[in-house]
Amino acid sequence: MFATCADPQTLEGLAWLMCYLTSGKHLLFYLSFGTVIFLLAITAPVALLFGFGGALASRSRIAPLRWFGQIYTSMVRGVPDIIFFLFVPIALDQGFEYLRAKVLCDPAVPIRQGNDFVVCPAAKLPLSTSAEWVHQSYGIFLAVIAFAIVFGAFASNVLYGAMNAVPKAQLETAEAYGMSPRQVSRRILIPQMWTYALPGLANLWMILVKATPLLFVLGVEDIVYWARELGGSKTSAYAYPHGDWRIYYFLGILVFYLLVTWISERIFDRLRLRLSAGQATMAGEAMRKAAT
Amino acid sequence: MKKLMFAVAVLAMTSGMGVAQTVRMATEGAYPPYNFVNDQGNLDGFEIELGNELCKRAELDCTWVKNDWDSIIPNLVSSNYDTIMAGMNINEERKKAIDFSAPYTPPMPSAYMALTSDADIENGVVAAQTNTIQASHVASTGATLLEFATGEETIAAVRNGEADAVFADKDFLAPAQAESNGELVWVEGHDTVELGEGIGMGVRKSDGELKAKFDTAIQSMKDDGTLNAMLKKWFGEKALQF
Numbered sequence: 001m002f003a004t005c006a007d008p009q010t011l012e013g014l015a016w017l018m019c020y021l022t023s024g025k026h027l028l029f030y031l032s033f034g035t036v037i038f039l040l041a042i043t044a045p046v047a048l049l050f051g052f053g054g055a056l057a058s059r060s061r062i063a064p065l066r067w068f069g070q071i072y073t074s075m076v077r078g079v080p081d082i083i084f085f086l087f088v089p090i091a092l093d094q095g096f097e098y099l100r101a102k103v104l105c106d107p108a109v110p111i112r113q114g115n116d117f118v119v120c121p122a123a124k125l126p127l128s129t130s131a132e133w134v135h136q137s138y139g140i141f142l143a144v145i146a147f148a149i150v151f152g153a154f155a156s157n158v159l160y161g162a163m164n165a166v167p168k169a170q171l172e173t174a175e176a177y178g179m180s181p182r183q184v185s186r187r188i189l190i191p192q193m194w195t196y197a198l199p200g201l202a203n204l205w206m207i208l209v210k211a212t213p214l215l216f217v218l219g220v221e222d223i224v225y226w227a228r229e230l231g232g233s234k235t236s237a238y239a240y241p242h243g244d245w246r247i248y249y250f251l252g253i254l255v256f257y258l259l260v261t262w263i264s265e266r267i268f269d270r271l272r273l274r275l276s277a278g279q280a281t282m283a284g285e286a287m288r289k290a291a292t
Numbered sequence: 293m294k295k296l297m298f299a300v301a302v303l304a305m306t307s308g309m310g311v312a313q314t315v316r317m318a319t320e321g322a323y324p325p326y327n328f329v330n331d332q333g334n335l336d337g338f339e340i341e342l343g344n345e346l347c348k349r350a351e352l353d354c355t356w357v358k359n360d361w362d363s364i365i366p367n368l369v370s371s372n373y374d375t376i377m378a379g380m381n382i383n384e385e386r387k388k389a390i391d392f393s394a395p396y397t398p399p400m401p402s403a404y405m406a407l408t409s410d411a412d413i414e415n416g417v418v419a420a421q422t423n424t425i426q427a428s429h430v431a432s433t434g435a436t437l438l439e440f441a442t443g444e445e446t447i448a449a450v451r452n453g454e455a456d457a458v459f460a461d462k463d464f465l466a467p468a469q470a471e472s473n474g475e476l477v478w479v480e481g482h483d484t485v486e487l488g489e490g491i492g493m494g495v496r497k498s499d500g501e502l503k504a505k506f507d508t509a510i511q512s513m514k515d516d517g518t519l520n521a522m523l524k525k526w527f528g529e530k531a532l533q534f
Contacts, residue, residue: 008331024332094370113498115389117370121313124371128314132355219360229322229329232444235467237324239331244448 008239020240029226033256036212036222039140043147044205050152055159069156076153084150085214089142096125136220143218151208158200163189165196167280195275195284202268209260223253314353315502316373317343321358322442323464325526326379326491329358338526339377342396345518346493349509362422362441365389368494374502376494379461381425383488391497393506395490396519398532402426402487404479405465406450406457411479416456419446425488426459450476459485463527 005011005019020026057069076084097119101111105120112118121127126134166189174188215222231246276283319327321335330336335356347354357373368376368390381400382392402425404413414434420427422439430437438455440446447468449455457479458465469476493510495503513519514534523531 024334025329028333090370093372097371115369116496116498118496118498119371128316128374129353132357135357219363221358228442232322232442233448233468235324235471237328237467241471244451246448 016240020242023240025226025230028221029223029230032221032223032226035140035220036215039144039147039212039215040209043144043151044208046144046148047151047155047204047208048201050148051155051157051159054152054156055163058156058160059163073153073156073160076150077157081150081211082214082217085143085146085217088146088149089139089218092142092145093125097123100125139218139220143215143220146218147208147211151204151211154204154207155201158204159193159197161200162193162197166192170280192279195272195279195281198268198272198275202264205264205268206261209257209264223256227253314355315347315375316357317347317354317375317377318357318359318364318368318373319343319376320361320364320378320442322361322444323379323461324467325463326461327377338522339379341526342513342519342522343377343493345513345522346506346509349512350505352505360441365423365494368496371496374495374499375506379464379491380494381488382490382492383425385428386494390494391499391503392492392494393503394510395492396510396513397491397523398534399486399488399490400532401462401484402429402459403462403465403484404457404459404482405447405469405476406479407453407476409477409480411457413457413459413479413482417454419449419455419458420460421446424460426461429485429487430459447476 004015005022008016008019011019054069054072057065058073060066060069094117097117098111100123101119104123105111109118109120126138170188170192171184174184179187213222213224216224227249228246231244231249233244234241272283273287277287278284319335319339321327321329323337325338327335327337327339335358340356343354343356359367359373361378364376364378364380365386367373376390380386380392382395386392404411404418406413416435417438418430418433418435419438419440420430421443422441427437427439438449440449443460443464446455446458446460447465450458462484465476469478493506495506510519513522520533523533
């Protein structure tokens with residue numbers, strides 16, 4: 001990166017370290033922190049949306065929709081996460097390619113040829129000619145879906161419980177004022193449920209943060225991948241030979257995760273205060289007493 | 293005017309056909325000097341240089357893909373990429389799942405490396421990378437096999453005493469041995485074990501056309517001596533030659 005780093009063999013001590021920490025490979029490592037944050041920023045809302053849909057479906061008056069919601073939550077929660085993380089991206093990828101092949105390819109050529117899953121070049125997703133970043137983003141997209149399906153099921157259960165926890169009397173009062181069921185949901189049930197849902201959702205967020213190293217299993221080059229790659233001992237085939245430094249890199253990641261969860265805690269504490277105001281809960285009661 | 297437009301339309305339609313298809317080539321990127329990620333963050337190594345040259349000769353447009361060793365064959369079979377060049381020895385077991393090009397290295401020797409030259413490789417614990425011919429070889433001896441996902445971890449296992457010895461390609465172990473200041477040594481009498489049929493490029497069984505193209509390119513490099521020169525460049529003056 002710097003001109004002085006052109007010949008690392010001649011460097012010593014701090015200068016060597018500075019050059020080492022700014023090598024192209026390290027910049028990729030620093031960028032991968034962005035990948036993890038980006039994934040969290042995308043996955044959390046999508047998972048919440050899945051959860052919201054699941055919770056509404058589980059409460060639906062239409063029986064098939066209710067069954068769908070209940071099967072979704074109980075099935076996904078009952079299967080080990082890692083199986084979903086391995087299964088969903090492969091199934092989605094091959095599913096998409098299979099559908100595209102049906103439309104775009106010569107039907108005379110079979111897709112399954114012995115052990116091989118082969119579609120014609122036009123049906124590949126992403127196309128073989130696409131840039132590397134397209135392939136990377138596609139991988140991350142599949143990972144987001146896998147995360148959202150798993151965490152959506154947990155969120156669905158949390159929101160379902162929160163909806164049931166809203167005092168019946170409030171809903172009945174709304175009905176007495178002449179609101180339709182839809183209006184009751186929108187105006188009373190959904191705004192009121194968040195205070196009950198927050199502890200559960202905060203928990204899920206923490207678990208989601210800690211589950212991001214699973215990206216590594218999906219082949220996305222995240223911080224764990226680069227830490228292992230950079231930390232492993234390097235011979236003079238590399239410009240910066242060094243011993244086994246994995247422990248320092250993993251320590252760095254550990255600090256990163258602690259920092260993320262610590263900041264999240266602070267934010268959730270503030271949210272909790274805001275949502276408890278005026279609520280018929282113990283926290284809300286305490287705030288009322290303190291104010292008078 | 294109409295004829296001109298028609299000609300342009302025909303050209304536009306057919307020009308796509310002339311363009312070489314992009315071939316995606318997978319490698320592990322963690323097995324120096326065969327393939328590794330250099331300090332600029334780019335892929336580098338014997339197989340990267342060789343692969344680029346082969347693509348040039350076969351007039352193919354190639355890109356490299358990094359993939360974990362563990363899932364490198366399944367992802368080839370499910371068409372996430374088209375070839376594997378990752379120090380993969382040709383053997384009967386792998387031939388059941390995929391096809392190989394002609395070998396682009398002679399059978400490369402494997403070696404046992406340990407902290408002492410009399411390490412017990414018959415009854416002790418021996419580390420090897422998963423799904424390698426070395427791992428199968430260790431499993432066929434009386435030793436306890438300790439498998440790791442990457443080659444780097446197998447050497448670390450010997451250093452920290454988890455394993456008595458490591459068994460891997462000699463060219464992969466040699467730099468670590470040479471630069472360990474005598475900490476790591478070859479196991480007496482087991483520093484050159486003949487194993488495998490040479491390293492080849494893995495392709496899907498249904499992709500005979502691509503395999504033929506690369507076979508021709510490999511043969512032309514063998515014939516004009518460039519492959520031998522490349523072997524010398526990456527594996528030293530004493531490298532095995534065709």
